Amino acid sequence: MVTLSALAPAIALNRFGLGARPDEPLPARPQAWLLGQLDKFTPRTPAIAATPDSAEAAARFRQYLAQRKPGQNAATAPAADPQANIRQQLRRMYRESYGQHVRARVQEALITPAPFPERLVHFWANHFAVSADKLATIGLAGTLEFEAIRPHILGRFEDMLLAVARHPAMMLYLDQAQSIGPGSRLAQAAARRQRRRQPPRLQPPRRQPPRQLGLNENLAREILELHTLGAGSGYGQADVLALARGLTGWSVGGFVRRPIGIEAPDGAFVFQPNWHEPGTQTLLANSYSQDGEAQGRAMLLSLARDPRTARHLCTKLARHFVADVPPPALVAKLEARWLTSGGDLAAVTQALVEAPEAWAPATKFKTPWEWLISALRGTGQRQVPDLRYAPALNALGQPAWRPGSPAGWDDIAASWAAPDALMRRVETGGRMAAAFGDRIDARTLAPKLLPGVLTAATAQAIARAESPAQAMALLLVSPEFLRRE
Amino acid sequence: MMHLNRRHMLAGFAGGLAIPGLTLAAPATERRLVFIMLRGAMDGIATIMPLGDPAYAPLRANFGPPPAAGAPLRLDSMWSLHPALAEIGSLHARGEAAFVHAIASPYRERSHFEAQNVLETGGTTAYARGDGWLNRLLPMLPKAEPAVALTATMPMVLRGPAAATSFAPSQIPDADAALLARVEALYQGDPQLHALWGQAIDARTAAGQDGKSGGGGRANPAALGRLAATFLAKPQGARVAMLEIGGWDTHANQPGRLTAQLRQLDGTIAALRSGLGPAWSQTLVIAATEFGRTAAPNGTGGTDHGTGGAAILAGGTLTRAQVLADWPGLAPTPLFAGRDLRPTLDLRALLAGAAAGQFGLDPAEVAVRVFGERGLKPVTGLIRD
Numbered sequence: 081m082v083t084l085s086a087l088a089p090a091i092a093l094n095r096f097g098l099g100a101r102p103d104e105p106l107p108a109r110p111q112a113w114l115l116g117q118l119d120k121f122t123p124r125t126p127a128i129a130a131t132p133d134s135a136e137a138a139a140r141f142r143q144y145l146a147q148r149k150p151g152q153n154a155a156t157a158p159a160a161d162p163q164a165n166i167r168q169q170l171r172r173m174y175r176e177s178y179g180q181h182v183r184a185r186v187q188e189a190l191i192t193p194a195p196f197p198e199r200l201v202h203f204w205a206n207h208f209a210v211s212a213d214k215l216a217t218i219g220l221a222g223t224l225e226f227e228a229i230r231p232h233i234l235g236r237f238e239d240m241l242l243a244v245a246r247h248p249a250m251m252l253y254l255d256q257a258q259s260i261g262p263g264s265r266l267a268q269a270a271a272r273r274q275r276r277r278q279p280p281r282l283q284p285p286r287r288q289p290p291r292q293l294g295l296n297e298n299l300a301r302e303i304l305e306l307h308t309l310g311a312g313s314g315y316g317q318a319d320v321l322a323l324a325r326g327l328t329g330w331s332v333g334g335f336v337r338r339p340i341g342i343e344a345p346d347g348a349f350v351f352q353p354n355w356h357e358p359g360t361q362t363l364l365a366n367s368y369s370q371d372g373e374a375q376g377r378a379m380l381l382s383l384a385r386d387p388r389t390a391r392h393l394c395t396k397l398a399r400h401f402v403a404d405v406p407p408p409a410l411v412a413k414l415e416a417r418w419l420t421s422g423g424d425l426a427a428v429t430q431a432l433v434e435a436p437e438a439w440a441p442a443t444k445f446k447t448p449w450e451w452l453i454s455a456l457r458g459t460g461q462r463q464v465p466d467l468r469y470a471p472a473l474n475a476l477g478q479p480a481w482r483p484g485s486p487a488g489w490d491d492i493a494a495s496w497a498a499p500d501a502l503m504r505r506v507e508t509g510g511r512m513a514a515a516f517g518d519r520i521d522a523r524t525l526a527p528k529l530l531p532g533v534l535t536a537a538t539a540q541a542i543a544r545a546e547s548p549a550q551a552m553a554l555l556l557v558s559p560e561f562l563r564r565e
Numbered sequence: 566m567m568h569l570n571r572r573h574m575l576a577g578f579a580g581g582l583a584i585p586g587l588t589l590a591a592p593a594t595e596r597r598l599v600f601i602m603l604r605g606a607m608d609g610i611a612t613i614m615p616l617g618d619p620a621y622a623p624l625r626a627n628f629g630p631p632p633a634a635g636a637p638l639r640l641d642s643m644w645s646l647h648p649a650l651a652e653i654g655s656l657h658a659r660g661e662a663a664f665v666h667a668i669a670s671p672y673r674e675r676s677h678f679e680a681q682n683v684l685e686t687g688g689t690t691a692y693a694r695g696d697g698w699l700n701r702l703l704p705m706l707p708k709a710e711p712a713v714a715l716t717a718t719m720p721m722v723l724r725g726p727a728a729a730t731s732f733a734p735s736q737i738p739d740a741d742a743a744l745l746a747r748v749e750a751l752y753q754g755d756p757q758l759h760a761l762w763g764q765a766i767d768a769r770t771a772a773g774q775d776g777k778s779g780g781g782g783r784a785n786p787a788a789l790g791r792l793a794a795t796f797l798a799k800p801q802g803a804r805v806a807m808l809e810i811g812g813w814d815t816h817a818n819q820p821g822r823l824t825a826q827l828r829q830l831d832g833t834i835a836a837l838r839s840g841l842g843p844a845w846s847q848t849l850v851i852a853a854t855e856f857g858r859t860a861a862p863n864g865t866g867g868t869d870h871g872t873g874g875a876a877i878l879a880g881g882t883l884t885r886a887q888v889l890a891d892w893p894g895l896a897p898t899p900l901f902a903g904r905d906l907r908p909t910l911d912l913r914a915l916l917a918g919a920a921a922g923q924f925g926l927d928p929a930e931v932a933v934r935v936f937g938e939r940g941l942k943p944v945t946g947l948i949r950d
Contacts, residue, residue, distance in 0.1 A: 497757060497758075497761060498761065499761045499762070499764035499765035499768060500765060500768065502758065502761045502762060502765050503765040503768075506744070506745070506748050510741070510744050518720070518721075521678070523678075537751070537754055538751065541747065541750065541751045543676075544677075545677065545747065546604055546605035546606070546677050546743065546811060546812070546813065546814035547604045547605065547677060547678070547681065547811055548678050548681075550743065550744055550747065550811065551678070553744055554744075554747055554748070554751060557748055557751070558751060559751070559752065559755045559758055562758070
């Protein structure tokens with residue numbers, strides 16, 4: 081273990097954790113405190129188990145689609161239409177699951193005994209971002225984190241990659257669910273019948289062959305560019321196509337019937353052999369001659385084990401936790417551990433905590449999510465307050481699971497430190513302080529939340545505030561609290 | 566069996582308490598009490614101005630209300646009112662406003678938090694009690710709807726076992742002007758945040774959200790007053806309400822800021838009066854603050870935390886218009902600690918006397934039961950029977 085500075089407790093709480101809680105002691109042995117949390121982490125907590133899972137969310141989505149007449153949506157349906165009411169209800173029910181997921185996420189962040197692993201969850205979920213702004217993903221985005229990320233944050237990266245690629249949220253978000261090999265049996269049969277081509281768009285179960293059978297390279301491209309190797313790491317369009325062909329047939333149950341495809345439970349992974357592009361594929365100069373589902377799987381495993389993936393993700397991890405420009409020595413250590421352990425994320429996480437570079441003085445501007453969660457924890461909340469947290473995240477500029485692109489939220493200060501964003505934080509801080517700040521003495525709270533970090537200027541501003549609520553607001557928007565060490 | 570002396574019996578009657586075997590239903594009251602908490606320490610000397618004190622002019626030369634606000638409203642040869650208090654001034658002319666000067670709670674330190682806590686708990690030291698004086702008054706009153714605080718959370722002054730509720734106005738300011746000013750000062754030493762904050766304020770000003778209601782600026786005082794009136798005006802409605810106005814901590818640029826603050830207070834009371842209609846004749850409003858401010862201005866065009874301050878009474882139950890003060894003077898010698906207006910009246914004596922008068926209670930009883938102070942001498946004669 082390295083010798084840590086006086087800032088170590090603050091670093092443990094804020095750089096690696098979710099911020100201090102007034103009802104929890106300062107970590108006396110910061111590194112041991114962080115590593116000990118790895119055993120306390122629960123992938124499936126009661127709060128999460130109480131929310132709709134991907135099967136339920138997918139079923140709600142399918143039911144909604146089934147009620148929707150082609151070319152008409154719920155908003156424009158005539159009021160007299162008795163079906164419109166049902167559609168509206170289904171739509172609302174489906175959208176509500178997003179709110180339930182956000183609430184569960186916030187709840188877990190407030191009371192978890194393992195804030196560091198929760199931070200890893202948030203990091204990896206953002207790495208494998210699914211944006212909840214498509215109807216298909218609104219109710220499913222949270223389930224990707226709960227089902228494909230949480231079980232694997234301390235497992236192998238390749239297992240996480242496979243779980244994500246097979247999850248209905250990702251397959252629907254990046255259009256994998258309807259990707260059909262041009263040489264597949266389904267496409268061949270369609271061509272033979274010389275019918276007009278129709279795609280298996282996300283429609284209620286149907287018997288007509290889909291329009292425009294075809295390959296969709298969206299997921300394959302993002303796996304190479306975002307999830308594994310990283311942009312500019314030396315792959316080309318031929319590799320994107322090869323991976324896309326290798327993944328054909330990977331789809332989501334609940335949306336097709338025979339003879340178009342195999343029927344499967346709502347939201348479940350299903351391999352459609354008749355959609356799979358036959359033949360050997362060449363990805364990054366390696367041949368993949370596997371048949372069916374195994375082909376895409378073998379490709380993903382190779383990508384997960386590629387050293388470029390290790391470099392890409394270790395850089396991202398170090399940037400997320402430590403500094404916008406991460407120390408090269410730290411990235412090198414993480415990378416070495418990644419490669420020797422075969423992408424064992426528990427080993428990489430341990431290397432992060434044990435590296436002296438990870439405890440060096442450095443500051444990051446908190447993202448809106450980090451700031452809001454640390455503020456709720458700092459003011460002692462144990463329940464998700466009726467603060468309209470989801471709109472609050474919206475106003476702060478970071479609605480949960482809605483980064484707007486598969487690249488996820490940016491992880492550097494320049495993206496978050498902006499005039500309007502700052503004003504929103506001050507407004508939100510004022511609102512939170514008005515809601516529960518007058519019962520807490522910000523003067524004694526400040527050094528607990530910002531051990532060794534609180535400046536004399538901020539302490540004085542808090543002490544001189546004209547009311548307890550104003551003092552709390554000033555603490556929440558102080559330079560030290562807007563940033564983390 | 567508990568021995569009931571006369572005081573206990575009286576208390577039981579007044580509070581409508583059920584004594585075993587005997588139910589005493591207290592009659593409802595038409596009287597209404599509104600307590601306005603002025604958080605941040607209002608400068609009493611600039612609000613009710615002792616222009617007749619020869620020490621005033623040399624002490625506060627060029628520190629009066631900005632000329633644009635108008636001339637001070639002359640009450641008599643000694644006292645003038647800040648011109649922003651137009652409504653309160655006209656109430657005074659009709660015998661419906663009174664002012665109490667050189668008044669303070671027993672607290673003699675200079676922390677807002679502690680001072681507000683002392684004022685709200687009605688005690689002598691901070692954090693000594695967990696309930697507020699206004700809550701302890703409630704059991705002595707005839708049965709009515711729960712007392713209401715027009716705040717996001719229950720303020721200390723109304724916390725306690727008696728039924729009380731809080732109701733957040735729909736237009737709680739997102740970030741009030743006072744907080745924005747503090748944040749600006751907080752970011753002075755941080756180049757990144759200082760620059761961002763300057764741009765944010767510029768954008769806000771351009772969007773017309775500075776200091777206006779509705780866009781995240783100040784609270785709308787008229788709306789606050791009207792809201793309180795709707796709770797109180799109902800025949801069977803609440804009889805006690807509490808509201809608060811922050812932003813009085815004028816360490817810098819006081820003349821302009823205080824004018825805006827006093828306009829808020831004046832607008833709140835105007836809206837209360839018009840919202841209450843005929844019930845105004847049965848209403849008493851008490852506006853009080855945690856302490857006064859230094860007698861002399863500081864170097865930044867403001868005043869610092871002081872001791873003696875002023876309280877404002879308004880309503881149709883006052884016996885007469887007056888400025889009640891055992892005025893110690895602003896000359897250097899009588900000043901408290903050489904810098905503050907010396908308090909000559911305990912704020913609790915005013916609160917006890919006014920509350921007792923308003924609800925026809927025994928002032929000594931209120932002093933003991935609400936303020937726990939047998940030696941307190943409540944101010945009587947303020948309220949008509």
